[in-house]
Amino acid sequence: MRLRAxxxxxxxxxxxxxxPSFAQQGHPLTGTWNGDWGSNPTQRTPVTIVMSWxxxxxxxxxxxxxxxxxxxxxxxxxxxxxxxxTDMKDASGKMVHVSADGKLDDLGSYHRTISxxxxxxxxxxxxxxxxx
Amino acid sequence: xxxxxxxxxALGLGIALAAPLAPGQRTASAEYDAERKIKLSGPVxxxxxxxxxxxxxxxxxxxxxTVAAWEVEIGNPLDLEKSGWxxxxxxxxxxxxxxxxxxxxxxxQAKANSVVLARTGAKLFTISSKPAVxxxxxxxxxxxxxxxxxxxxxGKKGYWGPPSSxxxxxxxxxxxMNKDGLLVNISDAGKVAPFQPWAKALYExxxxxxxxxxxxxxxxxxxxVRHFQNPYxxxxxxxxEIGRILLFLGGGDRxxxxxxxxxxxxxxxxDLVLTYYGASTGRWDKDTLVVDTxxxxxxxxxxxxxxxxxxxxxxxxxxxxxxxxxxxxxxTVDDPRTYTRPWNGGWTIRWVPDQEIQEYFCEENAESTFLxxxxxxxxx
Numbered sequence: 001m002r003l004r005a006x007x008x009x010x011x012x013x014x015x016x017x018x019x020p021s022f023a024q025q026g027h028p029l030t031g032t033w034n035g036d037w038g039s040n041p042t043q044r045t046p047v048t049i050v051m052s053w054x055x056x057x058x059x060x061x062x063x064x065x066x067x068x069x070x071x072x073x074x075x076x077x078x079x080x081x082x083x084x085x086t087d088m089k090d091a092s093g094k095m096v097h098v099s100a101d102g103k104l105d106d107l108g109s110y111h112r113t114i115s116x117x118x119x120x121x122x123x124x125x126x127x128x129x130x131x132x
Numbered sequence: 133x134x135x136x137x138x139x140x141x142a143l144g145l146g147i148a149l150a151a152p153l154a155p156g157q158r159t160a161s162a163e164y165d166a167e168r169k170i171k172l173s174g175p176v177x178x179x180x181x182x183x184x185x186x187x188x189x190x191x192x193x194x195x196x197x198t199v200a201a202w203e204v205e206i207g208n209p210l211d212l213e214k215s216g217w218x219x220x221x222x223x224x225x226x227x228x229x230x231x232x233x234x235x236x237x238x239x240x241q242a243k244a245n246s247v248v249l250a251r252t253g254a255k256l257f258t259i260s261s262k263p264a265v266x267x268x269x270x271x272x273x274x275x276x277x278x279x280x281x282x283x284x285x286x287g288k289k290g291y292w293g294p295p296s297s298x299x300x301x302x303x304x305x306x307x308x309m310n311k312d313g314l315l316v317n318i319s320d321a322g323k324v325a326p327f328q329p330w331a332k333a334l335y336e337x338x339x340x341x342x343x344x345x346x347x348x349x350x351x352x353x354x355x356x357v358r359h360f361q362n363p364y365x366x367x368x369x370x371x372x373e374i375g376r377i378l379l380f381l382g383g384g385d386r387x388x389x390x391x392x393x394x395x396x397x398x399x400x401x402x403d404l405v406l407t408y409y410g411a412s413t414g415r416w417d418k419d420t421l422v423v424d425t426x427x428x429x430x431x432x433x434x435x436x437x438x439x440x441x442x443x444x445x446x447x448x449x450x451x452x453x454x455x456x457x458x459x460x461x462x463x464t465v466d467d468p469r470t471y472t473r474p475w476n477g478g479w480t481i482r483w484v485p486d487q488e489i490q491e492y493f494c495e496e497n498a499e500s501t502f503l504x505x506x507x508x509x510x511x512x
Contacts, residue, residue, distance in 0.1 A: 025347060026430035026442040027330060027469070053330075053442065055469035077333035107337050108345030 023110035024131075027053035029075060029082070037100070037118040037127035045091075049084065049129060062086055062098075071098075080104040082114055096121035102129070161312040162343040164243045165236045172202055172230040172242060173250070181209050181219035183492055186257075188247070190228060203241045204230050206257045210364070210490045215259050222249070222256055236342070270456035272419075275372070280419045280453045282368035282377070291367040291382065292459055293484035298361045300435040300463075302326070303476045313437020315339055324439070325465070326472045331440045338438030347432050351494035354384040355408035356434025356447065357463050357477075364492050365484060377414060377421070382489035391423050398424045406443055408432055421451040442469040450478075457483040 024031050029051045038044035051060045051073060058073040062084070071086035084100045102116025111130050118127040160166075178189030186209045193199050206212070209219075222228065227250035235241040247256040273285035284290045299313040307323050308316040315321060321336050338345065348354055354362065362383035369378040375394025381387050391414040399411040404427035411427040425447045428434070434441045448464040462478035465471065 023345075023347065024430050025433060026440060028334060030430070030442075053469060055328075055442075055444065075330070077330045080333070107334065108341060 023108075027058070028080070028104060028107050028112065029053065029058050029073065032132045033114065033129040034132050035113075035127060035129035037120070037125050039123060039125035047127065047129065060084060060086075062088055075104075080107060082116075090121065100127055102127065160243065161310060161314040162346060162349060163235060164233050166233050166310075168233055170230075170232055170234045170242050172204065172232070174199075174202070174227065176222055176224055176226045176228055177201070179219055179222065179224070183210070184208055184494065186212060186219075188222060188228070190230065200240055203239070204232065204247070205241070205243045206247060207244075207259060208363075210492060211259050212257055217257050222247075227251065228256070272453040272456055275370075279416050279421075281370065282421065282451060282453060282459070283370060288486070289488060290483055290485040291365045291487065291489045292481045293365040294363045295361055295461070295479050295481050297479035299437050300325075300357055300361075300439065300465075300477045303478065309437065311436075312343065313435070313439075314342070324437070326475055328470055328472060331470045334440050335438055338433075343438055346438065348384075351385060352432050353387055353408040354381075355410065355428060355432050356441065356445070357449075357461075358433065358435050359384055359387075359409075360461055360479075360481065361436050365489050367489055380489065382492055383494075385494055386492060391421075399427055406430075410445075410447070417450075419452060423447075423449040423451070425449065440470050441465075441467050444469045457485075459483070 030053050031051065033049045033051065034047070036044035036046050047062070048064065049060045049062050049071070050064055051058055058075060060071040060073045062069045062071050067089050069086045069088040071084045074083045075081070080103065082102050082104055084098070084102075086098050087095050088098055090096045098118070098120045100116060100118045102114040104112060104114050106112045111132075113128060113130050115126070115128040118125050172190060172192050174190040174192040176188050177191050178187075180187040180189070180203075185205050186207060187203050187205050190202050190204060191199050192202050212218075229248045229250055230242065230244050231246045232242040232244040235243075244257070246258075248254065249256055272280040273288075274280050298311045299309055301307055301309075302323075302325050305323050307320045309320075310316075315324075318336060318339055321327075321339065322332055324335070327335060343349070348358070353359075359366065359381045364383035366382055367380045369380065371377065372393070375392060377391040377393055379389040379391060381389070387409065389409045389412055391412040393414045393416070395415075396413060398413045404411050406427055406429035408429060408431065410425040412423050412425040414421055414423040416422070426445070428441065428443060428445045430441070430443055433439070434445065445465070445467040448466070450460075450462040452460040452462075454460055459481040460478065461481055462476065464474050464476050466474040
């Protein structure tokens with residue numbers, strides 16, 4: 001039993017070390033980003049954005065699925081600030097305008113992040129997305 | 133019982149965390165600070181003769197009498213052995229004096245410029261430089277009535293070894309950088325290649341952070357042109373009867389490429405499984421093998437120095453054996469998502485006669501380091 005637990009400990013850590021080895025090294029925004037936004041630390045709304053680079057623009061799909069929306073992503077590579085803007089359905093099904101301004105951090109990391117300010121309709125909050 | 137099990141699991145976690153990050157062939161610029169010099173003296177307490185880098189451990193006593201255990205990198209065992217050195221060229225207890233430069237991090241680790249045996253003054257672990265190969269000393273071997281051979285002549289052996297340059301820069305551009313591709317002046321970044329703005333910014337980030345995120349440091353395969361930039365060589369095996377050329381790679385993960393020369397069209401990205409080495413088709417243009425490769429993934433850096441690429445990367449490589457001992461390598465980099473136009477670079481590669489590619493695996497050091505001390509200092 002103890003030996004098995006020991007092996008599990010080693011295996012979990014090994015996997016955590018190996019995963020970064022497969023980082024995507026192309027355009028830093030390409031990939032699937034998961035996270036949330038909210039106006040306070042306890043009330044958060046999950047957000048997923050899938051981004052791709054076609055050589056001219058970064059295009060994003062917000063919350064892929066039946067209620068997805070597309071977003072044009074603008075990025076200022078001089079400081080790696082990122083802006084998303086889209087219209088999407090809120091929890092009640094009403095269309096609202098969303099804009100978010102964030103900063104891309106730890107550029108070379110597999111689990112790099114974008115965090116900043118999220119505006120959705122009349123509400124304002126913070127968001128943080130992590131590249132999966 | 134359950135609590136005890138979790139404690140043991142945590143112990144396993146701790147030990148694994150203390151182990152190095154599957155290291156291998158870190159770029160020296162990422163690991164050592166060549167701007168700082170260090171002198172170390174003390175007895176040898178450990179000899180770690182493993183690929184890709186051999187180390188000796190020495191205990192260094194400071195003025196207050198405190199002893200610190202240093203790890204000193206002395207070179208690649210294959211290179212050392214070619215120069216006549218062996219793991220027992222130094223013995224446990226021998227007093228040595230080391231000149232070198234220290235690791236960038238807090239670890240007590242250094243890369244040696246010289247190791248001197250204190251009692252005799254003999255210099256240890258020096259790499260003998262081979263005389264320059266005379267060009268055109270012999271003509272390149274040929275297939276009967278056909279183009280040159282890229283491998284050895286029948287009955288002979290040999291492989292393609294060290295490149296004349298270990299960096300990729302646009303042809304005609306002269307930008308000072310070290311052998312890892314680290315720019316002397318970061319302001320020269322825009323001259324290296326015709327970057328798109330995002331790619332230039334990412335390239336500059338990788339330069340400023342001294343390649344700390346380089347996947348090669350974790351033994352990720354050196355795809356693109358990078359496998360022609362390492363010193364461990366490669367070998368062509370031509371199979372004209374079945375329309376393909378195998379390319380065996382001596383460094384990195386000791387992998388291979390298949391270049392189809394049977395006239396099939398170049399692969400289309402959407403039909404390919406994206407890989408580190410891509411999908412290659414080749415054709416002969418007189419005595420030059422022209423190889424088109426697409427289907428690269430984005431999980432690696434395709435050259436030393438941190439130049440970015442995307443899945444749209446298309447490499448056109450031209451291999452020309454100008455004489456027995458020289459292979460001219462020219463490459464056109466076409467990645468419209470990363471660069472504003474196609475661009476060219478290249479170098480020459482020297483023939484190593486009468487030898488086979490020596491056994492080299494990036495993984496080897498990871499395992500040996502894990503088993504040897506697990507201190508985590510050596511390759512973090």
